[in-house]
Amino acid sequence: MTVELICVGTELLLGNIVNTNAAYLAEQCAGLGLSCYYQTVVGDNRERLFATLKTALERSDIVILSGGLGPTQDDLTKETAAAVLGKELREDAHTKELLEEFFKKRGLELTENNWKQAMVPDGAIVVENPNGTAPGIIMEEGGKRVILLPGPPGELIPMFESSIYPYLAGADPAIIYSQTVKLCGIGESKAETMIEDLIAQQGNPTIATYAKIGEVHLRVTARAAGEKEAKKLVKPLVKELKNRFGMNVYTTDEKVTLEQSVVDLLLANGLTVTTAESCTGGLLAAKLVNVPGVSEVFKSGHVTYSNKAKHKLLGVKKSSLDKYGAVSECVAKEMAKGAALAYKADVATAVTGIAGPDGGSEEKPVGLVYIACNVRGKVKVKEFHFSGDRNKIRESSVIAALTLMRQCILEYYSEVAFR
Amino acid sequence: MTVELICVGTELLLGNIVNTNAAYLAEQCAGLGLSCYYQTVVGDNRERLFATLKTALERSDIVILSGGLGPTQDDLTKETAAAVLGKELREDAHTKELLEEFFKKRGLELTENNWKQAMVPDGAIVVENPNGTAPGIIMEEGGKRVILLPGPPGELIPMFESSIYPYLAGADPAIIYSQTVKLCGIGESKAETMIEDLIAQQGNPTIATYAKIGEVHLRVTARAAGEKEAKKLVKPLVKELKNRFGMNVYTTDEKVTLEQSVVDLLLANGLTVTTAESCTGGLLAAKLVNVPGVSEVFKSGHVTYSNKAKHKLLGVKKSSLDKYGAVSECVAKEMAKGAALAYKADVATAVTGIAGPDGGSEEKPVGLVYIACNVRGKVKVKEFHFSGDRNKIRESSVIAALTLMRQCILEYYSEVAFR
Numbered sequence: 119m120t121v122e123l124i125c126v127g128t129e130l131l132l133g134n135i136v137n138t139n140a141a142y143l144a145e146q147c148a149g150l151g152l153s154c155y156y157q158t159v160v161g162d163n164r165e166r167l168f169a170t171l172k173t174a175l176e177r178s179d180i181v182i183l184s185g186g187l188g189p190t191q192d193d194l195t196k197e198t199a200a201a202v203l204g205k206e207l208r209e210d211a212h213t214k215e216l217l218e219e220f221f222k223k224r225g226l227e228l229t230e231n232n233w234k235q236a237m238v239p240d241g242a243i244v245v246e247n248p249n250g251t252a253p254g255i256i257m258e259e260g261g262k263r264v265i266l267l268p269g270p271p272g273e274l275i276p277m278f279e280s281s282i283y284p285y286l287a288g289a290d291p292a293i294i295y296s297q298t299v300k301l302c303g304i305g306e307s308k309a310e311t312m313i314e315d316l317i318a319q320q321g322n323p324t325i326a327t328y329a330k331i332g333e334v335h336l337r338v339t340a341r342a343a344g345e346k347e348a349k350k351l352v353k354p355l356v357k358e359l360k361n362r363f364g365m366n367v368y369t370t371d372e373k374v375t376l377e378q379s380v381v382d383l384l385l386a387n388g389l390t391v392t393t394a395e396s397c398t399g400g401l402l403a404a405k406l407v408n409v410p411g412v413s414e415v416f417k418s419g420h421v422t423y424s425n426k427a428k429h430k431l432l433g434v435k436k437s438s439l440d441k442y443g444a445v446s447e448c449v450a451k452e453m454a455k456g457a458a459l460a461y462k463a464d465v466a467t468a469v470t471g472i473a474g475p476d477g478g479s480e481e482k483p484v485g486l487v488y489i490a491c492n493v494r495g496k497v498k499v500k501e502f503h504f505s506g507d508r509n510k511i512r513e514s515s516v517i518a519a520l521t522l523m524r525q526c527i528l529e530y531y532s533e534v535a536f537r
Numbered sequence: 538m539t540v541e542l543i544c545v546g547t548e549l550l551l552g553n554i555v556n557t558n559a560a561y562l563a564e565q566c567a568g569l570g571l572s573c574y575y576q577t578v579v580g581d582n583r584e585r586l587f588a589t590l591k592t593a594l595e596r597s598d599i600v601i602l603s604g605g606l607g608p609t610q611d612d613l614t615k616e617t618a619a620a621v622l623g624k625e626l627r628e629d630a631h632t633k634e635l636l637e638e639f640f641k642k643r644g645l646e647l648t649e650n651n652w653k654q655a656m657v658p659d660g661a662i663v664v665e666n667p668n669g670t671a672p673g674i675i676m677e678e679g680g681k682r683v684i685l686l687p688g689p690p691g692e693l694i695p696m697f698e699s700s701i702y703p704y705l706a707g708a709d710p711a712i713i714y715s716q717t718v719k720l721c722g723i724g725e726s727k728a729e730t731m732i733e734d735l736i737a738q739q740g741n742p743t744i745a746t747y748a749k750i751g752e753v754h755l756r757v758t759a760r761a762a763g764e765k766e767a768k769k770l771v772k773p774l775v776k777e778l779k780n781r782f783g784m785n786v787y788t789t790d791e792k793v794t795l796e797q798s799v800v801d802l803l804l805a806n807g808l809t810v811t812t813a814e815s816c817t818g819g820l821l822a823a824k825l826v827n828v829p830g831v832s833e834v835f836k837s838g839h840v841t842y843s844n845k846a847k848h849k850l851l852g853v854k855k856s857s858l859d860k861y862g863a864v865s866e867c868v869a870k871e872m873a874k875g876a877a878l879a880y881k882a883d884v885a886t887a888v889t890g891i892a893g894p895d896g897g898s899e900e901k902p903v904g905l906v907y908i909a910c911n912v913r914g915k916v917k918v919k920e921f922h923f924s925g926d927r928n929k930i931r932e933s934s935v936i937a938a939l940t941l942m943r944q945c946i947l948e949y950y951s952e953v954a955f956r
Binding site: 156337402413420431504 | 547548554563564643691827838842846927928
């Protein structure tokens with residue numbers, strides 16, 4: 119079955135708000151096994167909304183609209199949807215009661231325009247809205263379904279969870295199941311080349327590639343009559359991907375981030391960690407701190423931006439700074455060693471580089487970054503050349519630092535060397 | 538002139554990512570005075586993309602597409618757009634060179650599929666992409682314009698700013714001129730209430746309110762035949778806004794961020810700064826380090842996540858930690874004082890709070906954050922109650938810390954007390 123989303127609101131067209139409703143509804147529909155081929159945003163305009171809904175109904179089985187259900191003159195989603203399906207509006211006594219109750223409970227005055235919200239299309243299913251005044255509406259007509267939801271996420275999400283999800287779950291017997299294989303330390307084109315044959319022959323399940331900064335995610339998706347069967351289809355392909363990408367796979371759990379996987383490794387091996395950052399200015403520490411439970415392993419992090427701070431707080435030799443410069447393999451190494459020593463951590467990761475826009479030279483261009491990781495005295499340094507603006511270079515550096523930490527910890531315990 | 542957005546990507550249809558590109562592009566287009574009536578999301582599917590673009594071209598003057606320009610087989614936006622306009626693809630020598638350079642510079646292997654990115658539609662304007670491998674494309678045909686942009690925001694935004702905005706600004710003979718009055722330390726509804734009369738009577742120029750985390754931006758936009766005339770329309774309204782919001786205005790320069798304005802204040806007064814962070818884990822330091830030229834004032838930052846680190850690195854008293862807990866007014870104060878002393882800085886800002894999801898209690902709920910700022914021995918502490926998830930609470934804390942720093946420095950020098 120196919121579903122299509124129409125989000126109504128001038129504030130979306132003006133870019134005043136980000137369309138998180140579309141992402142939420144799309145994810146829920148995918149989880150329900152519904153195929154979504156189109157999402158549209160239109161303003162509170164009768165003519166354009168009418169045309170958009172008409173087109174949507176011609177090509178999709180289910181159309182979910184959000185927004186434009188409020189009491190003001192602007193709000194005309196319900197009126198327009200009823201017109202498209204040729205339905206009259208009539209007053210719903212129960213909704214009227216709930217409206218009265220809603221305002222009374224809050225000691226608010228019920229203005230005249232609010233009664234509009236008790237009007238529902240003939241034959242529609244009315245869905246209660248405990249978090250607002252506009253009820254949801256479900257209309258069924260000629261095998262098609264039109265669902266109207268309020269725009270505020272605080273009303274839409276609870277309504278979807280409690281009423282619309284169960285309603286839709288009964289609409290399509292097929293199940294969609296996805297699993298994501300997350301890779302680090304490998305680029306998108308390289309990764310795709312390694313699975314060209316799998317992509318060429320894909321059917322059910324499918325493989326989709328998503329490039330993130332410093333990461334590649336491979337999503338395997340199967341469609342089947344039941345969850346068990348769908349999982350059975352996904353399993354061998356995930357296994358094959360794990361075989362091909364080996365140590366580049368850091369997780370096959372959708373919820374696990376790269377920083378989480380690093381923290382898990384630290385916890386599993388009873389290692390404490392500290393950071394010594396220059397160009398990333400605290401972003402690496404912040405990434406680690408974003409993992410709940412990190413306090414077990416992370417006690418302190420250090421942003422040593424000046425040469426003096428590198429010398430005083432980390433014990434980087436003045437002679438190294440003079441001879442090689444702050445952005446050098448040697449200084450990165452001394453930062454990692456010094457941080458481990460000064461702050462008594464098993465693992466210390468240091469980042470020093472030129473994030474730009476200024477500070478680059480022919481010999482040391484913007485984007486040159488050295489990252490060192492010290493695991494109990496064993497230090498590894500890598501040189502990187504990142505592109506993009508200051509922010510992109512710093513984000514790339516953080517991901518590369520996490521990737522290097524993971525590699526160094528794994529190498530320390532397994533004696534396996536990475537490329 | 539009308540503009541329409543088409544965002545291409547299966548990950549949008551599946552709800553894996555939120556469509557921030559649409560919000561960004563819509564906001565930019567609104568600023569350019571272009572009317573946007575439709576935004577559509579379609580997957581990487583030739584047939585559906587072809588139909589969507591065709592419809593868009595029938596009803597809008599300009600169509601901006603984002604996504605689907607990469608090297609993989611999935612990526613077919615360029616091929617499809619060329620087909621809709623009846624254009625052949627040909628190899629662009631300059632783009633090919635840039636591609637070679639891009640990979641060479643990074644020491645990466647250029648896989649065969651990347652050459653696809655050097656193919657451009659006949660007669661198209663090719664827009665360089667310094668942050669990635671897929672160039673932007675502009676096609677003009679029969680009075681219509683089709684613009685193709687790469688999907689990753691880190692590539693799309695810089696490209697839009699440097700090339701597409703000026704291109705579109707030239708597309709309409711009327712000039713649009715905007716100036717933004719940026720506020721901190723005041724909420725959106727408060728700010729709106731203070732300019733209700735101005736909003737009610739707006740014409741040319743208009744005022745638009747944008748709520749950011751911890752900030753409110755007021756954008757004044759005028760439309761006129763020439764830039765000089767437009768600026769003349771904007772000037773008195775900006776002056777009025779500055780009068781009304783006084784010290785809450787931190788800049789009227791679009792390019793200046795809050796962190797930039799803080800660093801400017803530090804530079805102007807010859808003050809050095811350090812940070813002592815707990816729940817923000819380095820994000821405050823990272824914000825400061827993101828300002829070019831910060832090295833003059835920022836030497837080191839400190840993430841003291843554990844109580845031990847707070848005691849050892851900042852000299853927070855063990856008795857204070859025991860008596861009041863790490864998240865308390867007293868500890869925030871001692872962190873700021875201790876950091877200034879230990880790291881010899883004129884200004885020290887400390888953040889300690891509960892970012893959640895765990896760690897909250899009835900007495901100290903998730904979202905409780907104390908921020909202290911010490912300017913040459915004068916310390917001010919503020920208590921905040923932020924809402925949202927871990928990330929939102931940490932971001933709100935960073936903005937509040939910058940706002941407090943600004944207030945404390947201004948107060949120190951002007952003897953003006955803020956609310």
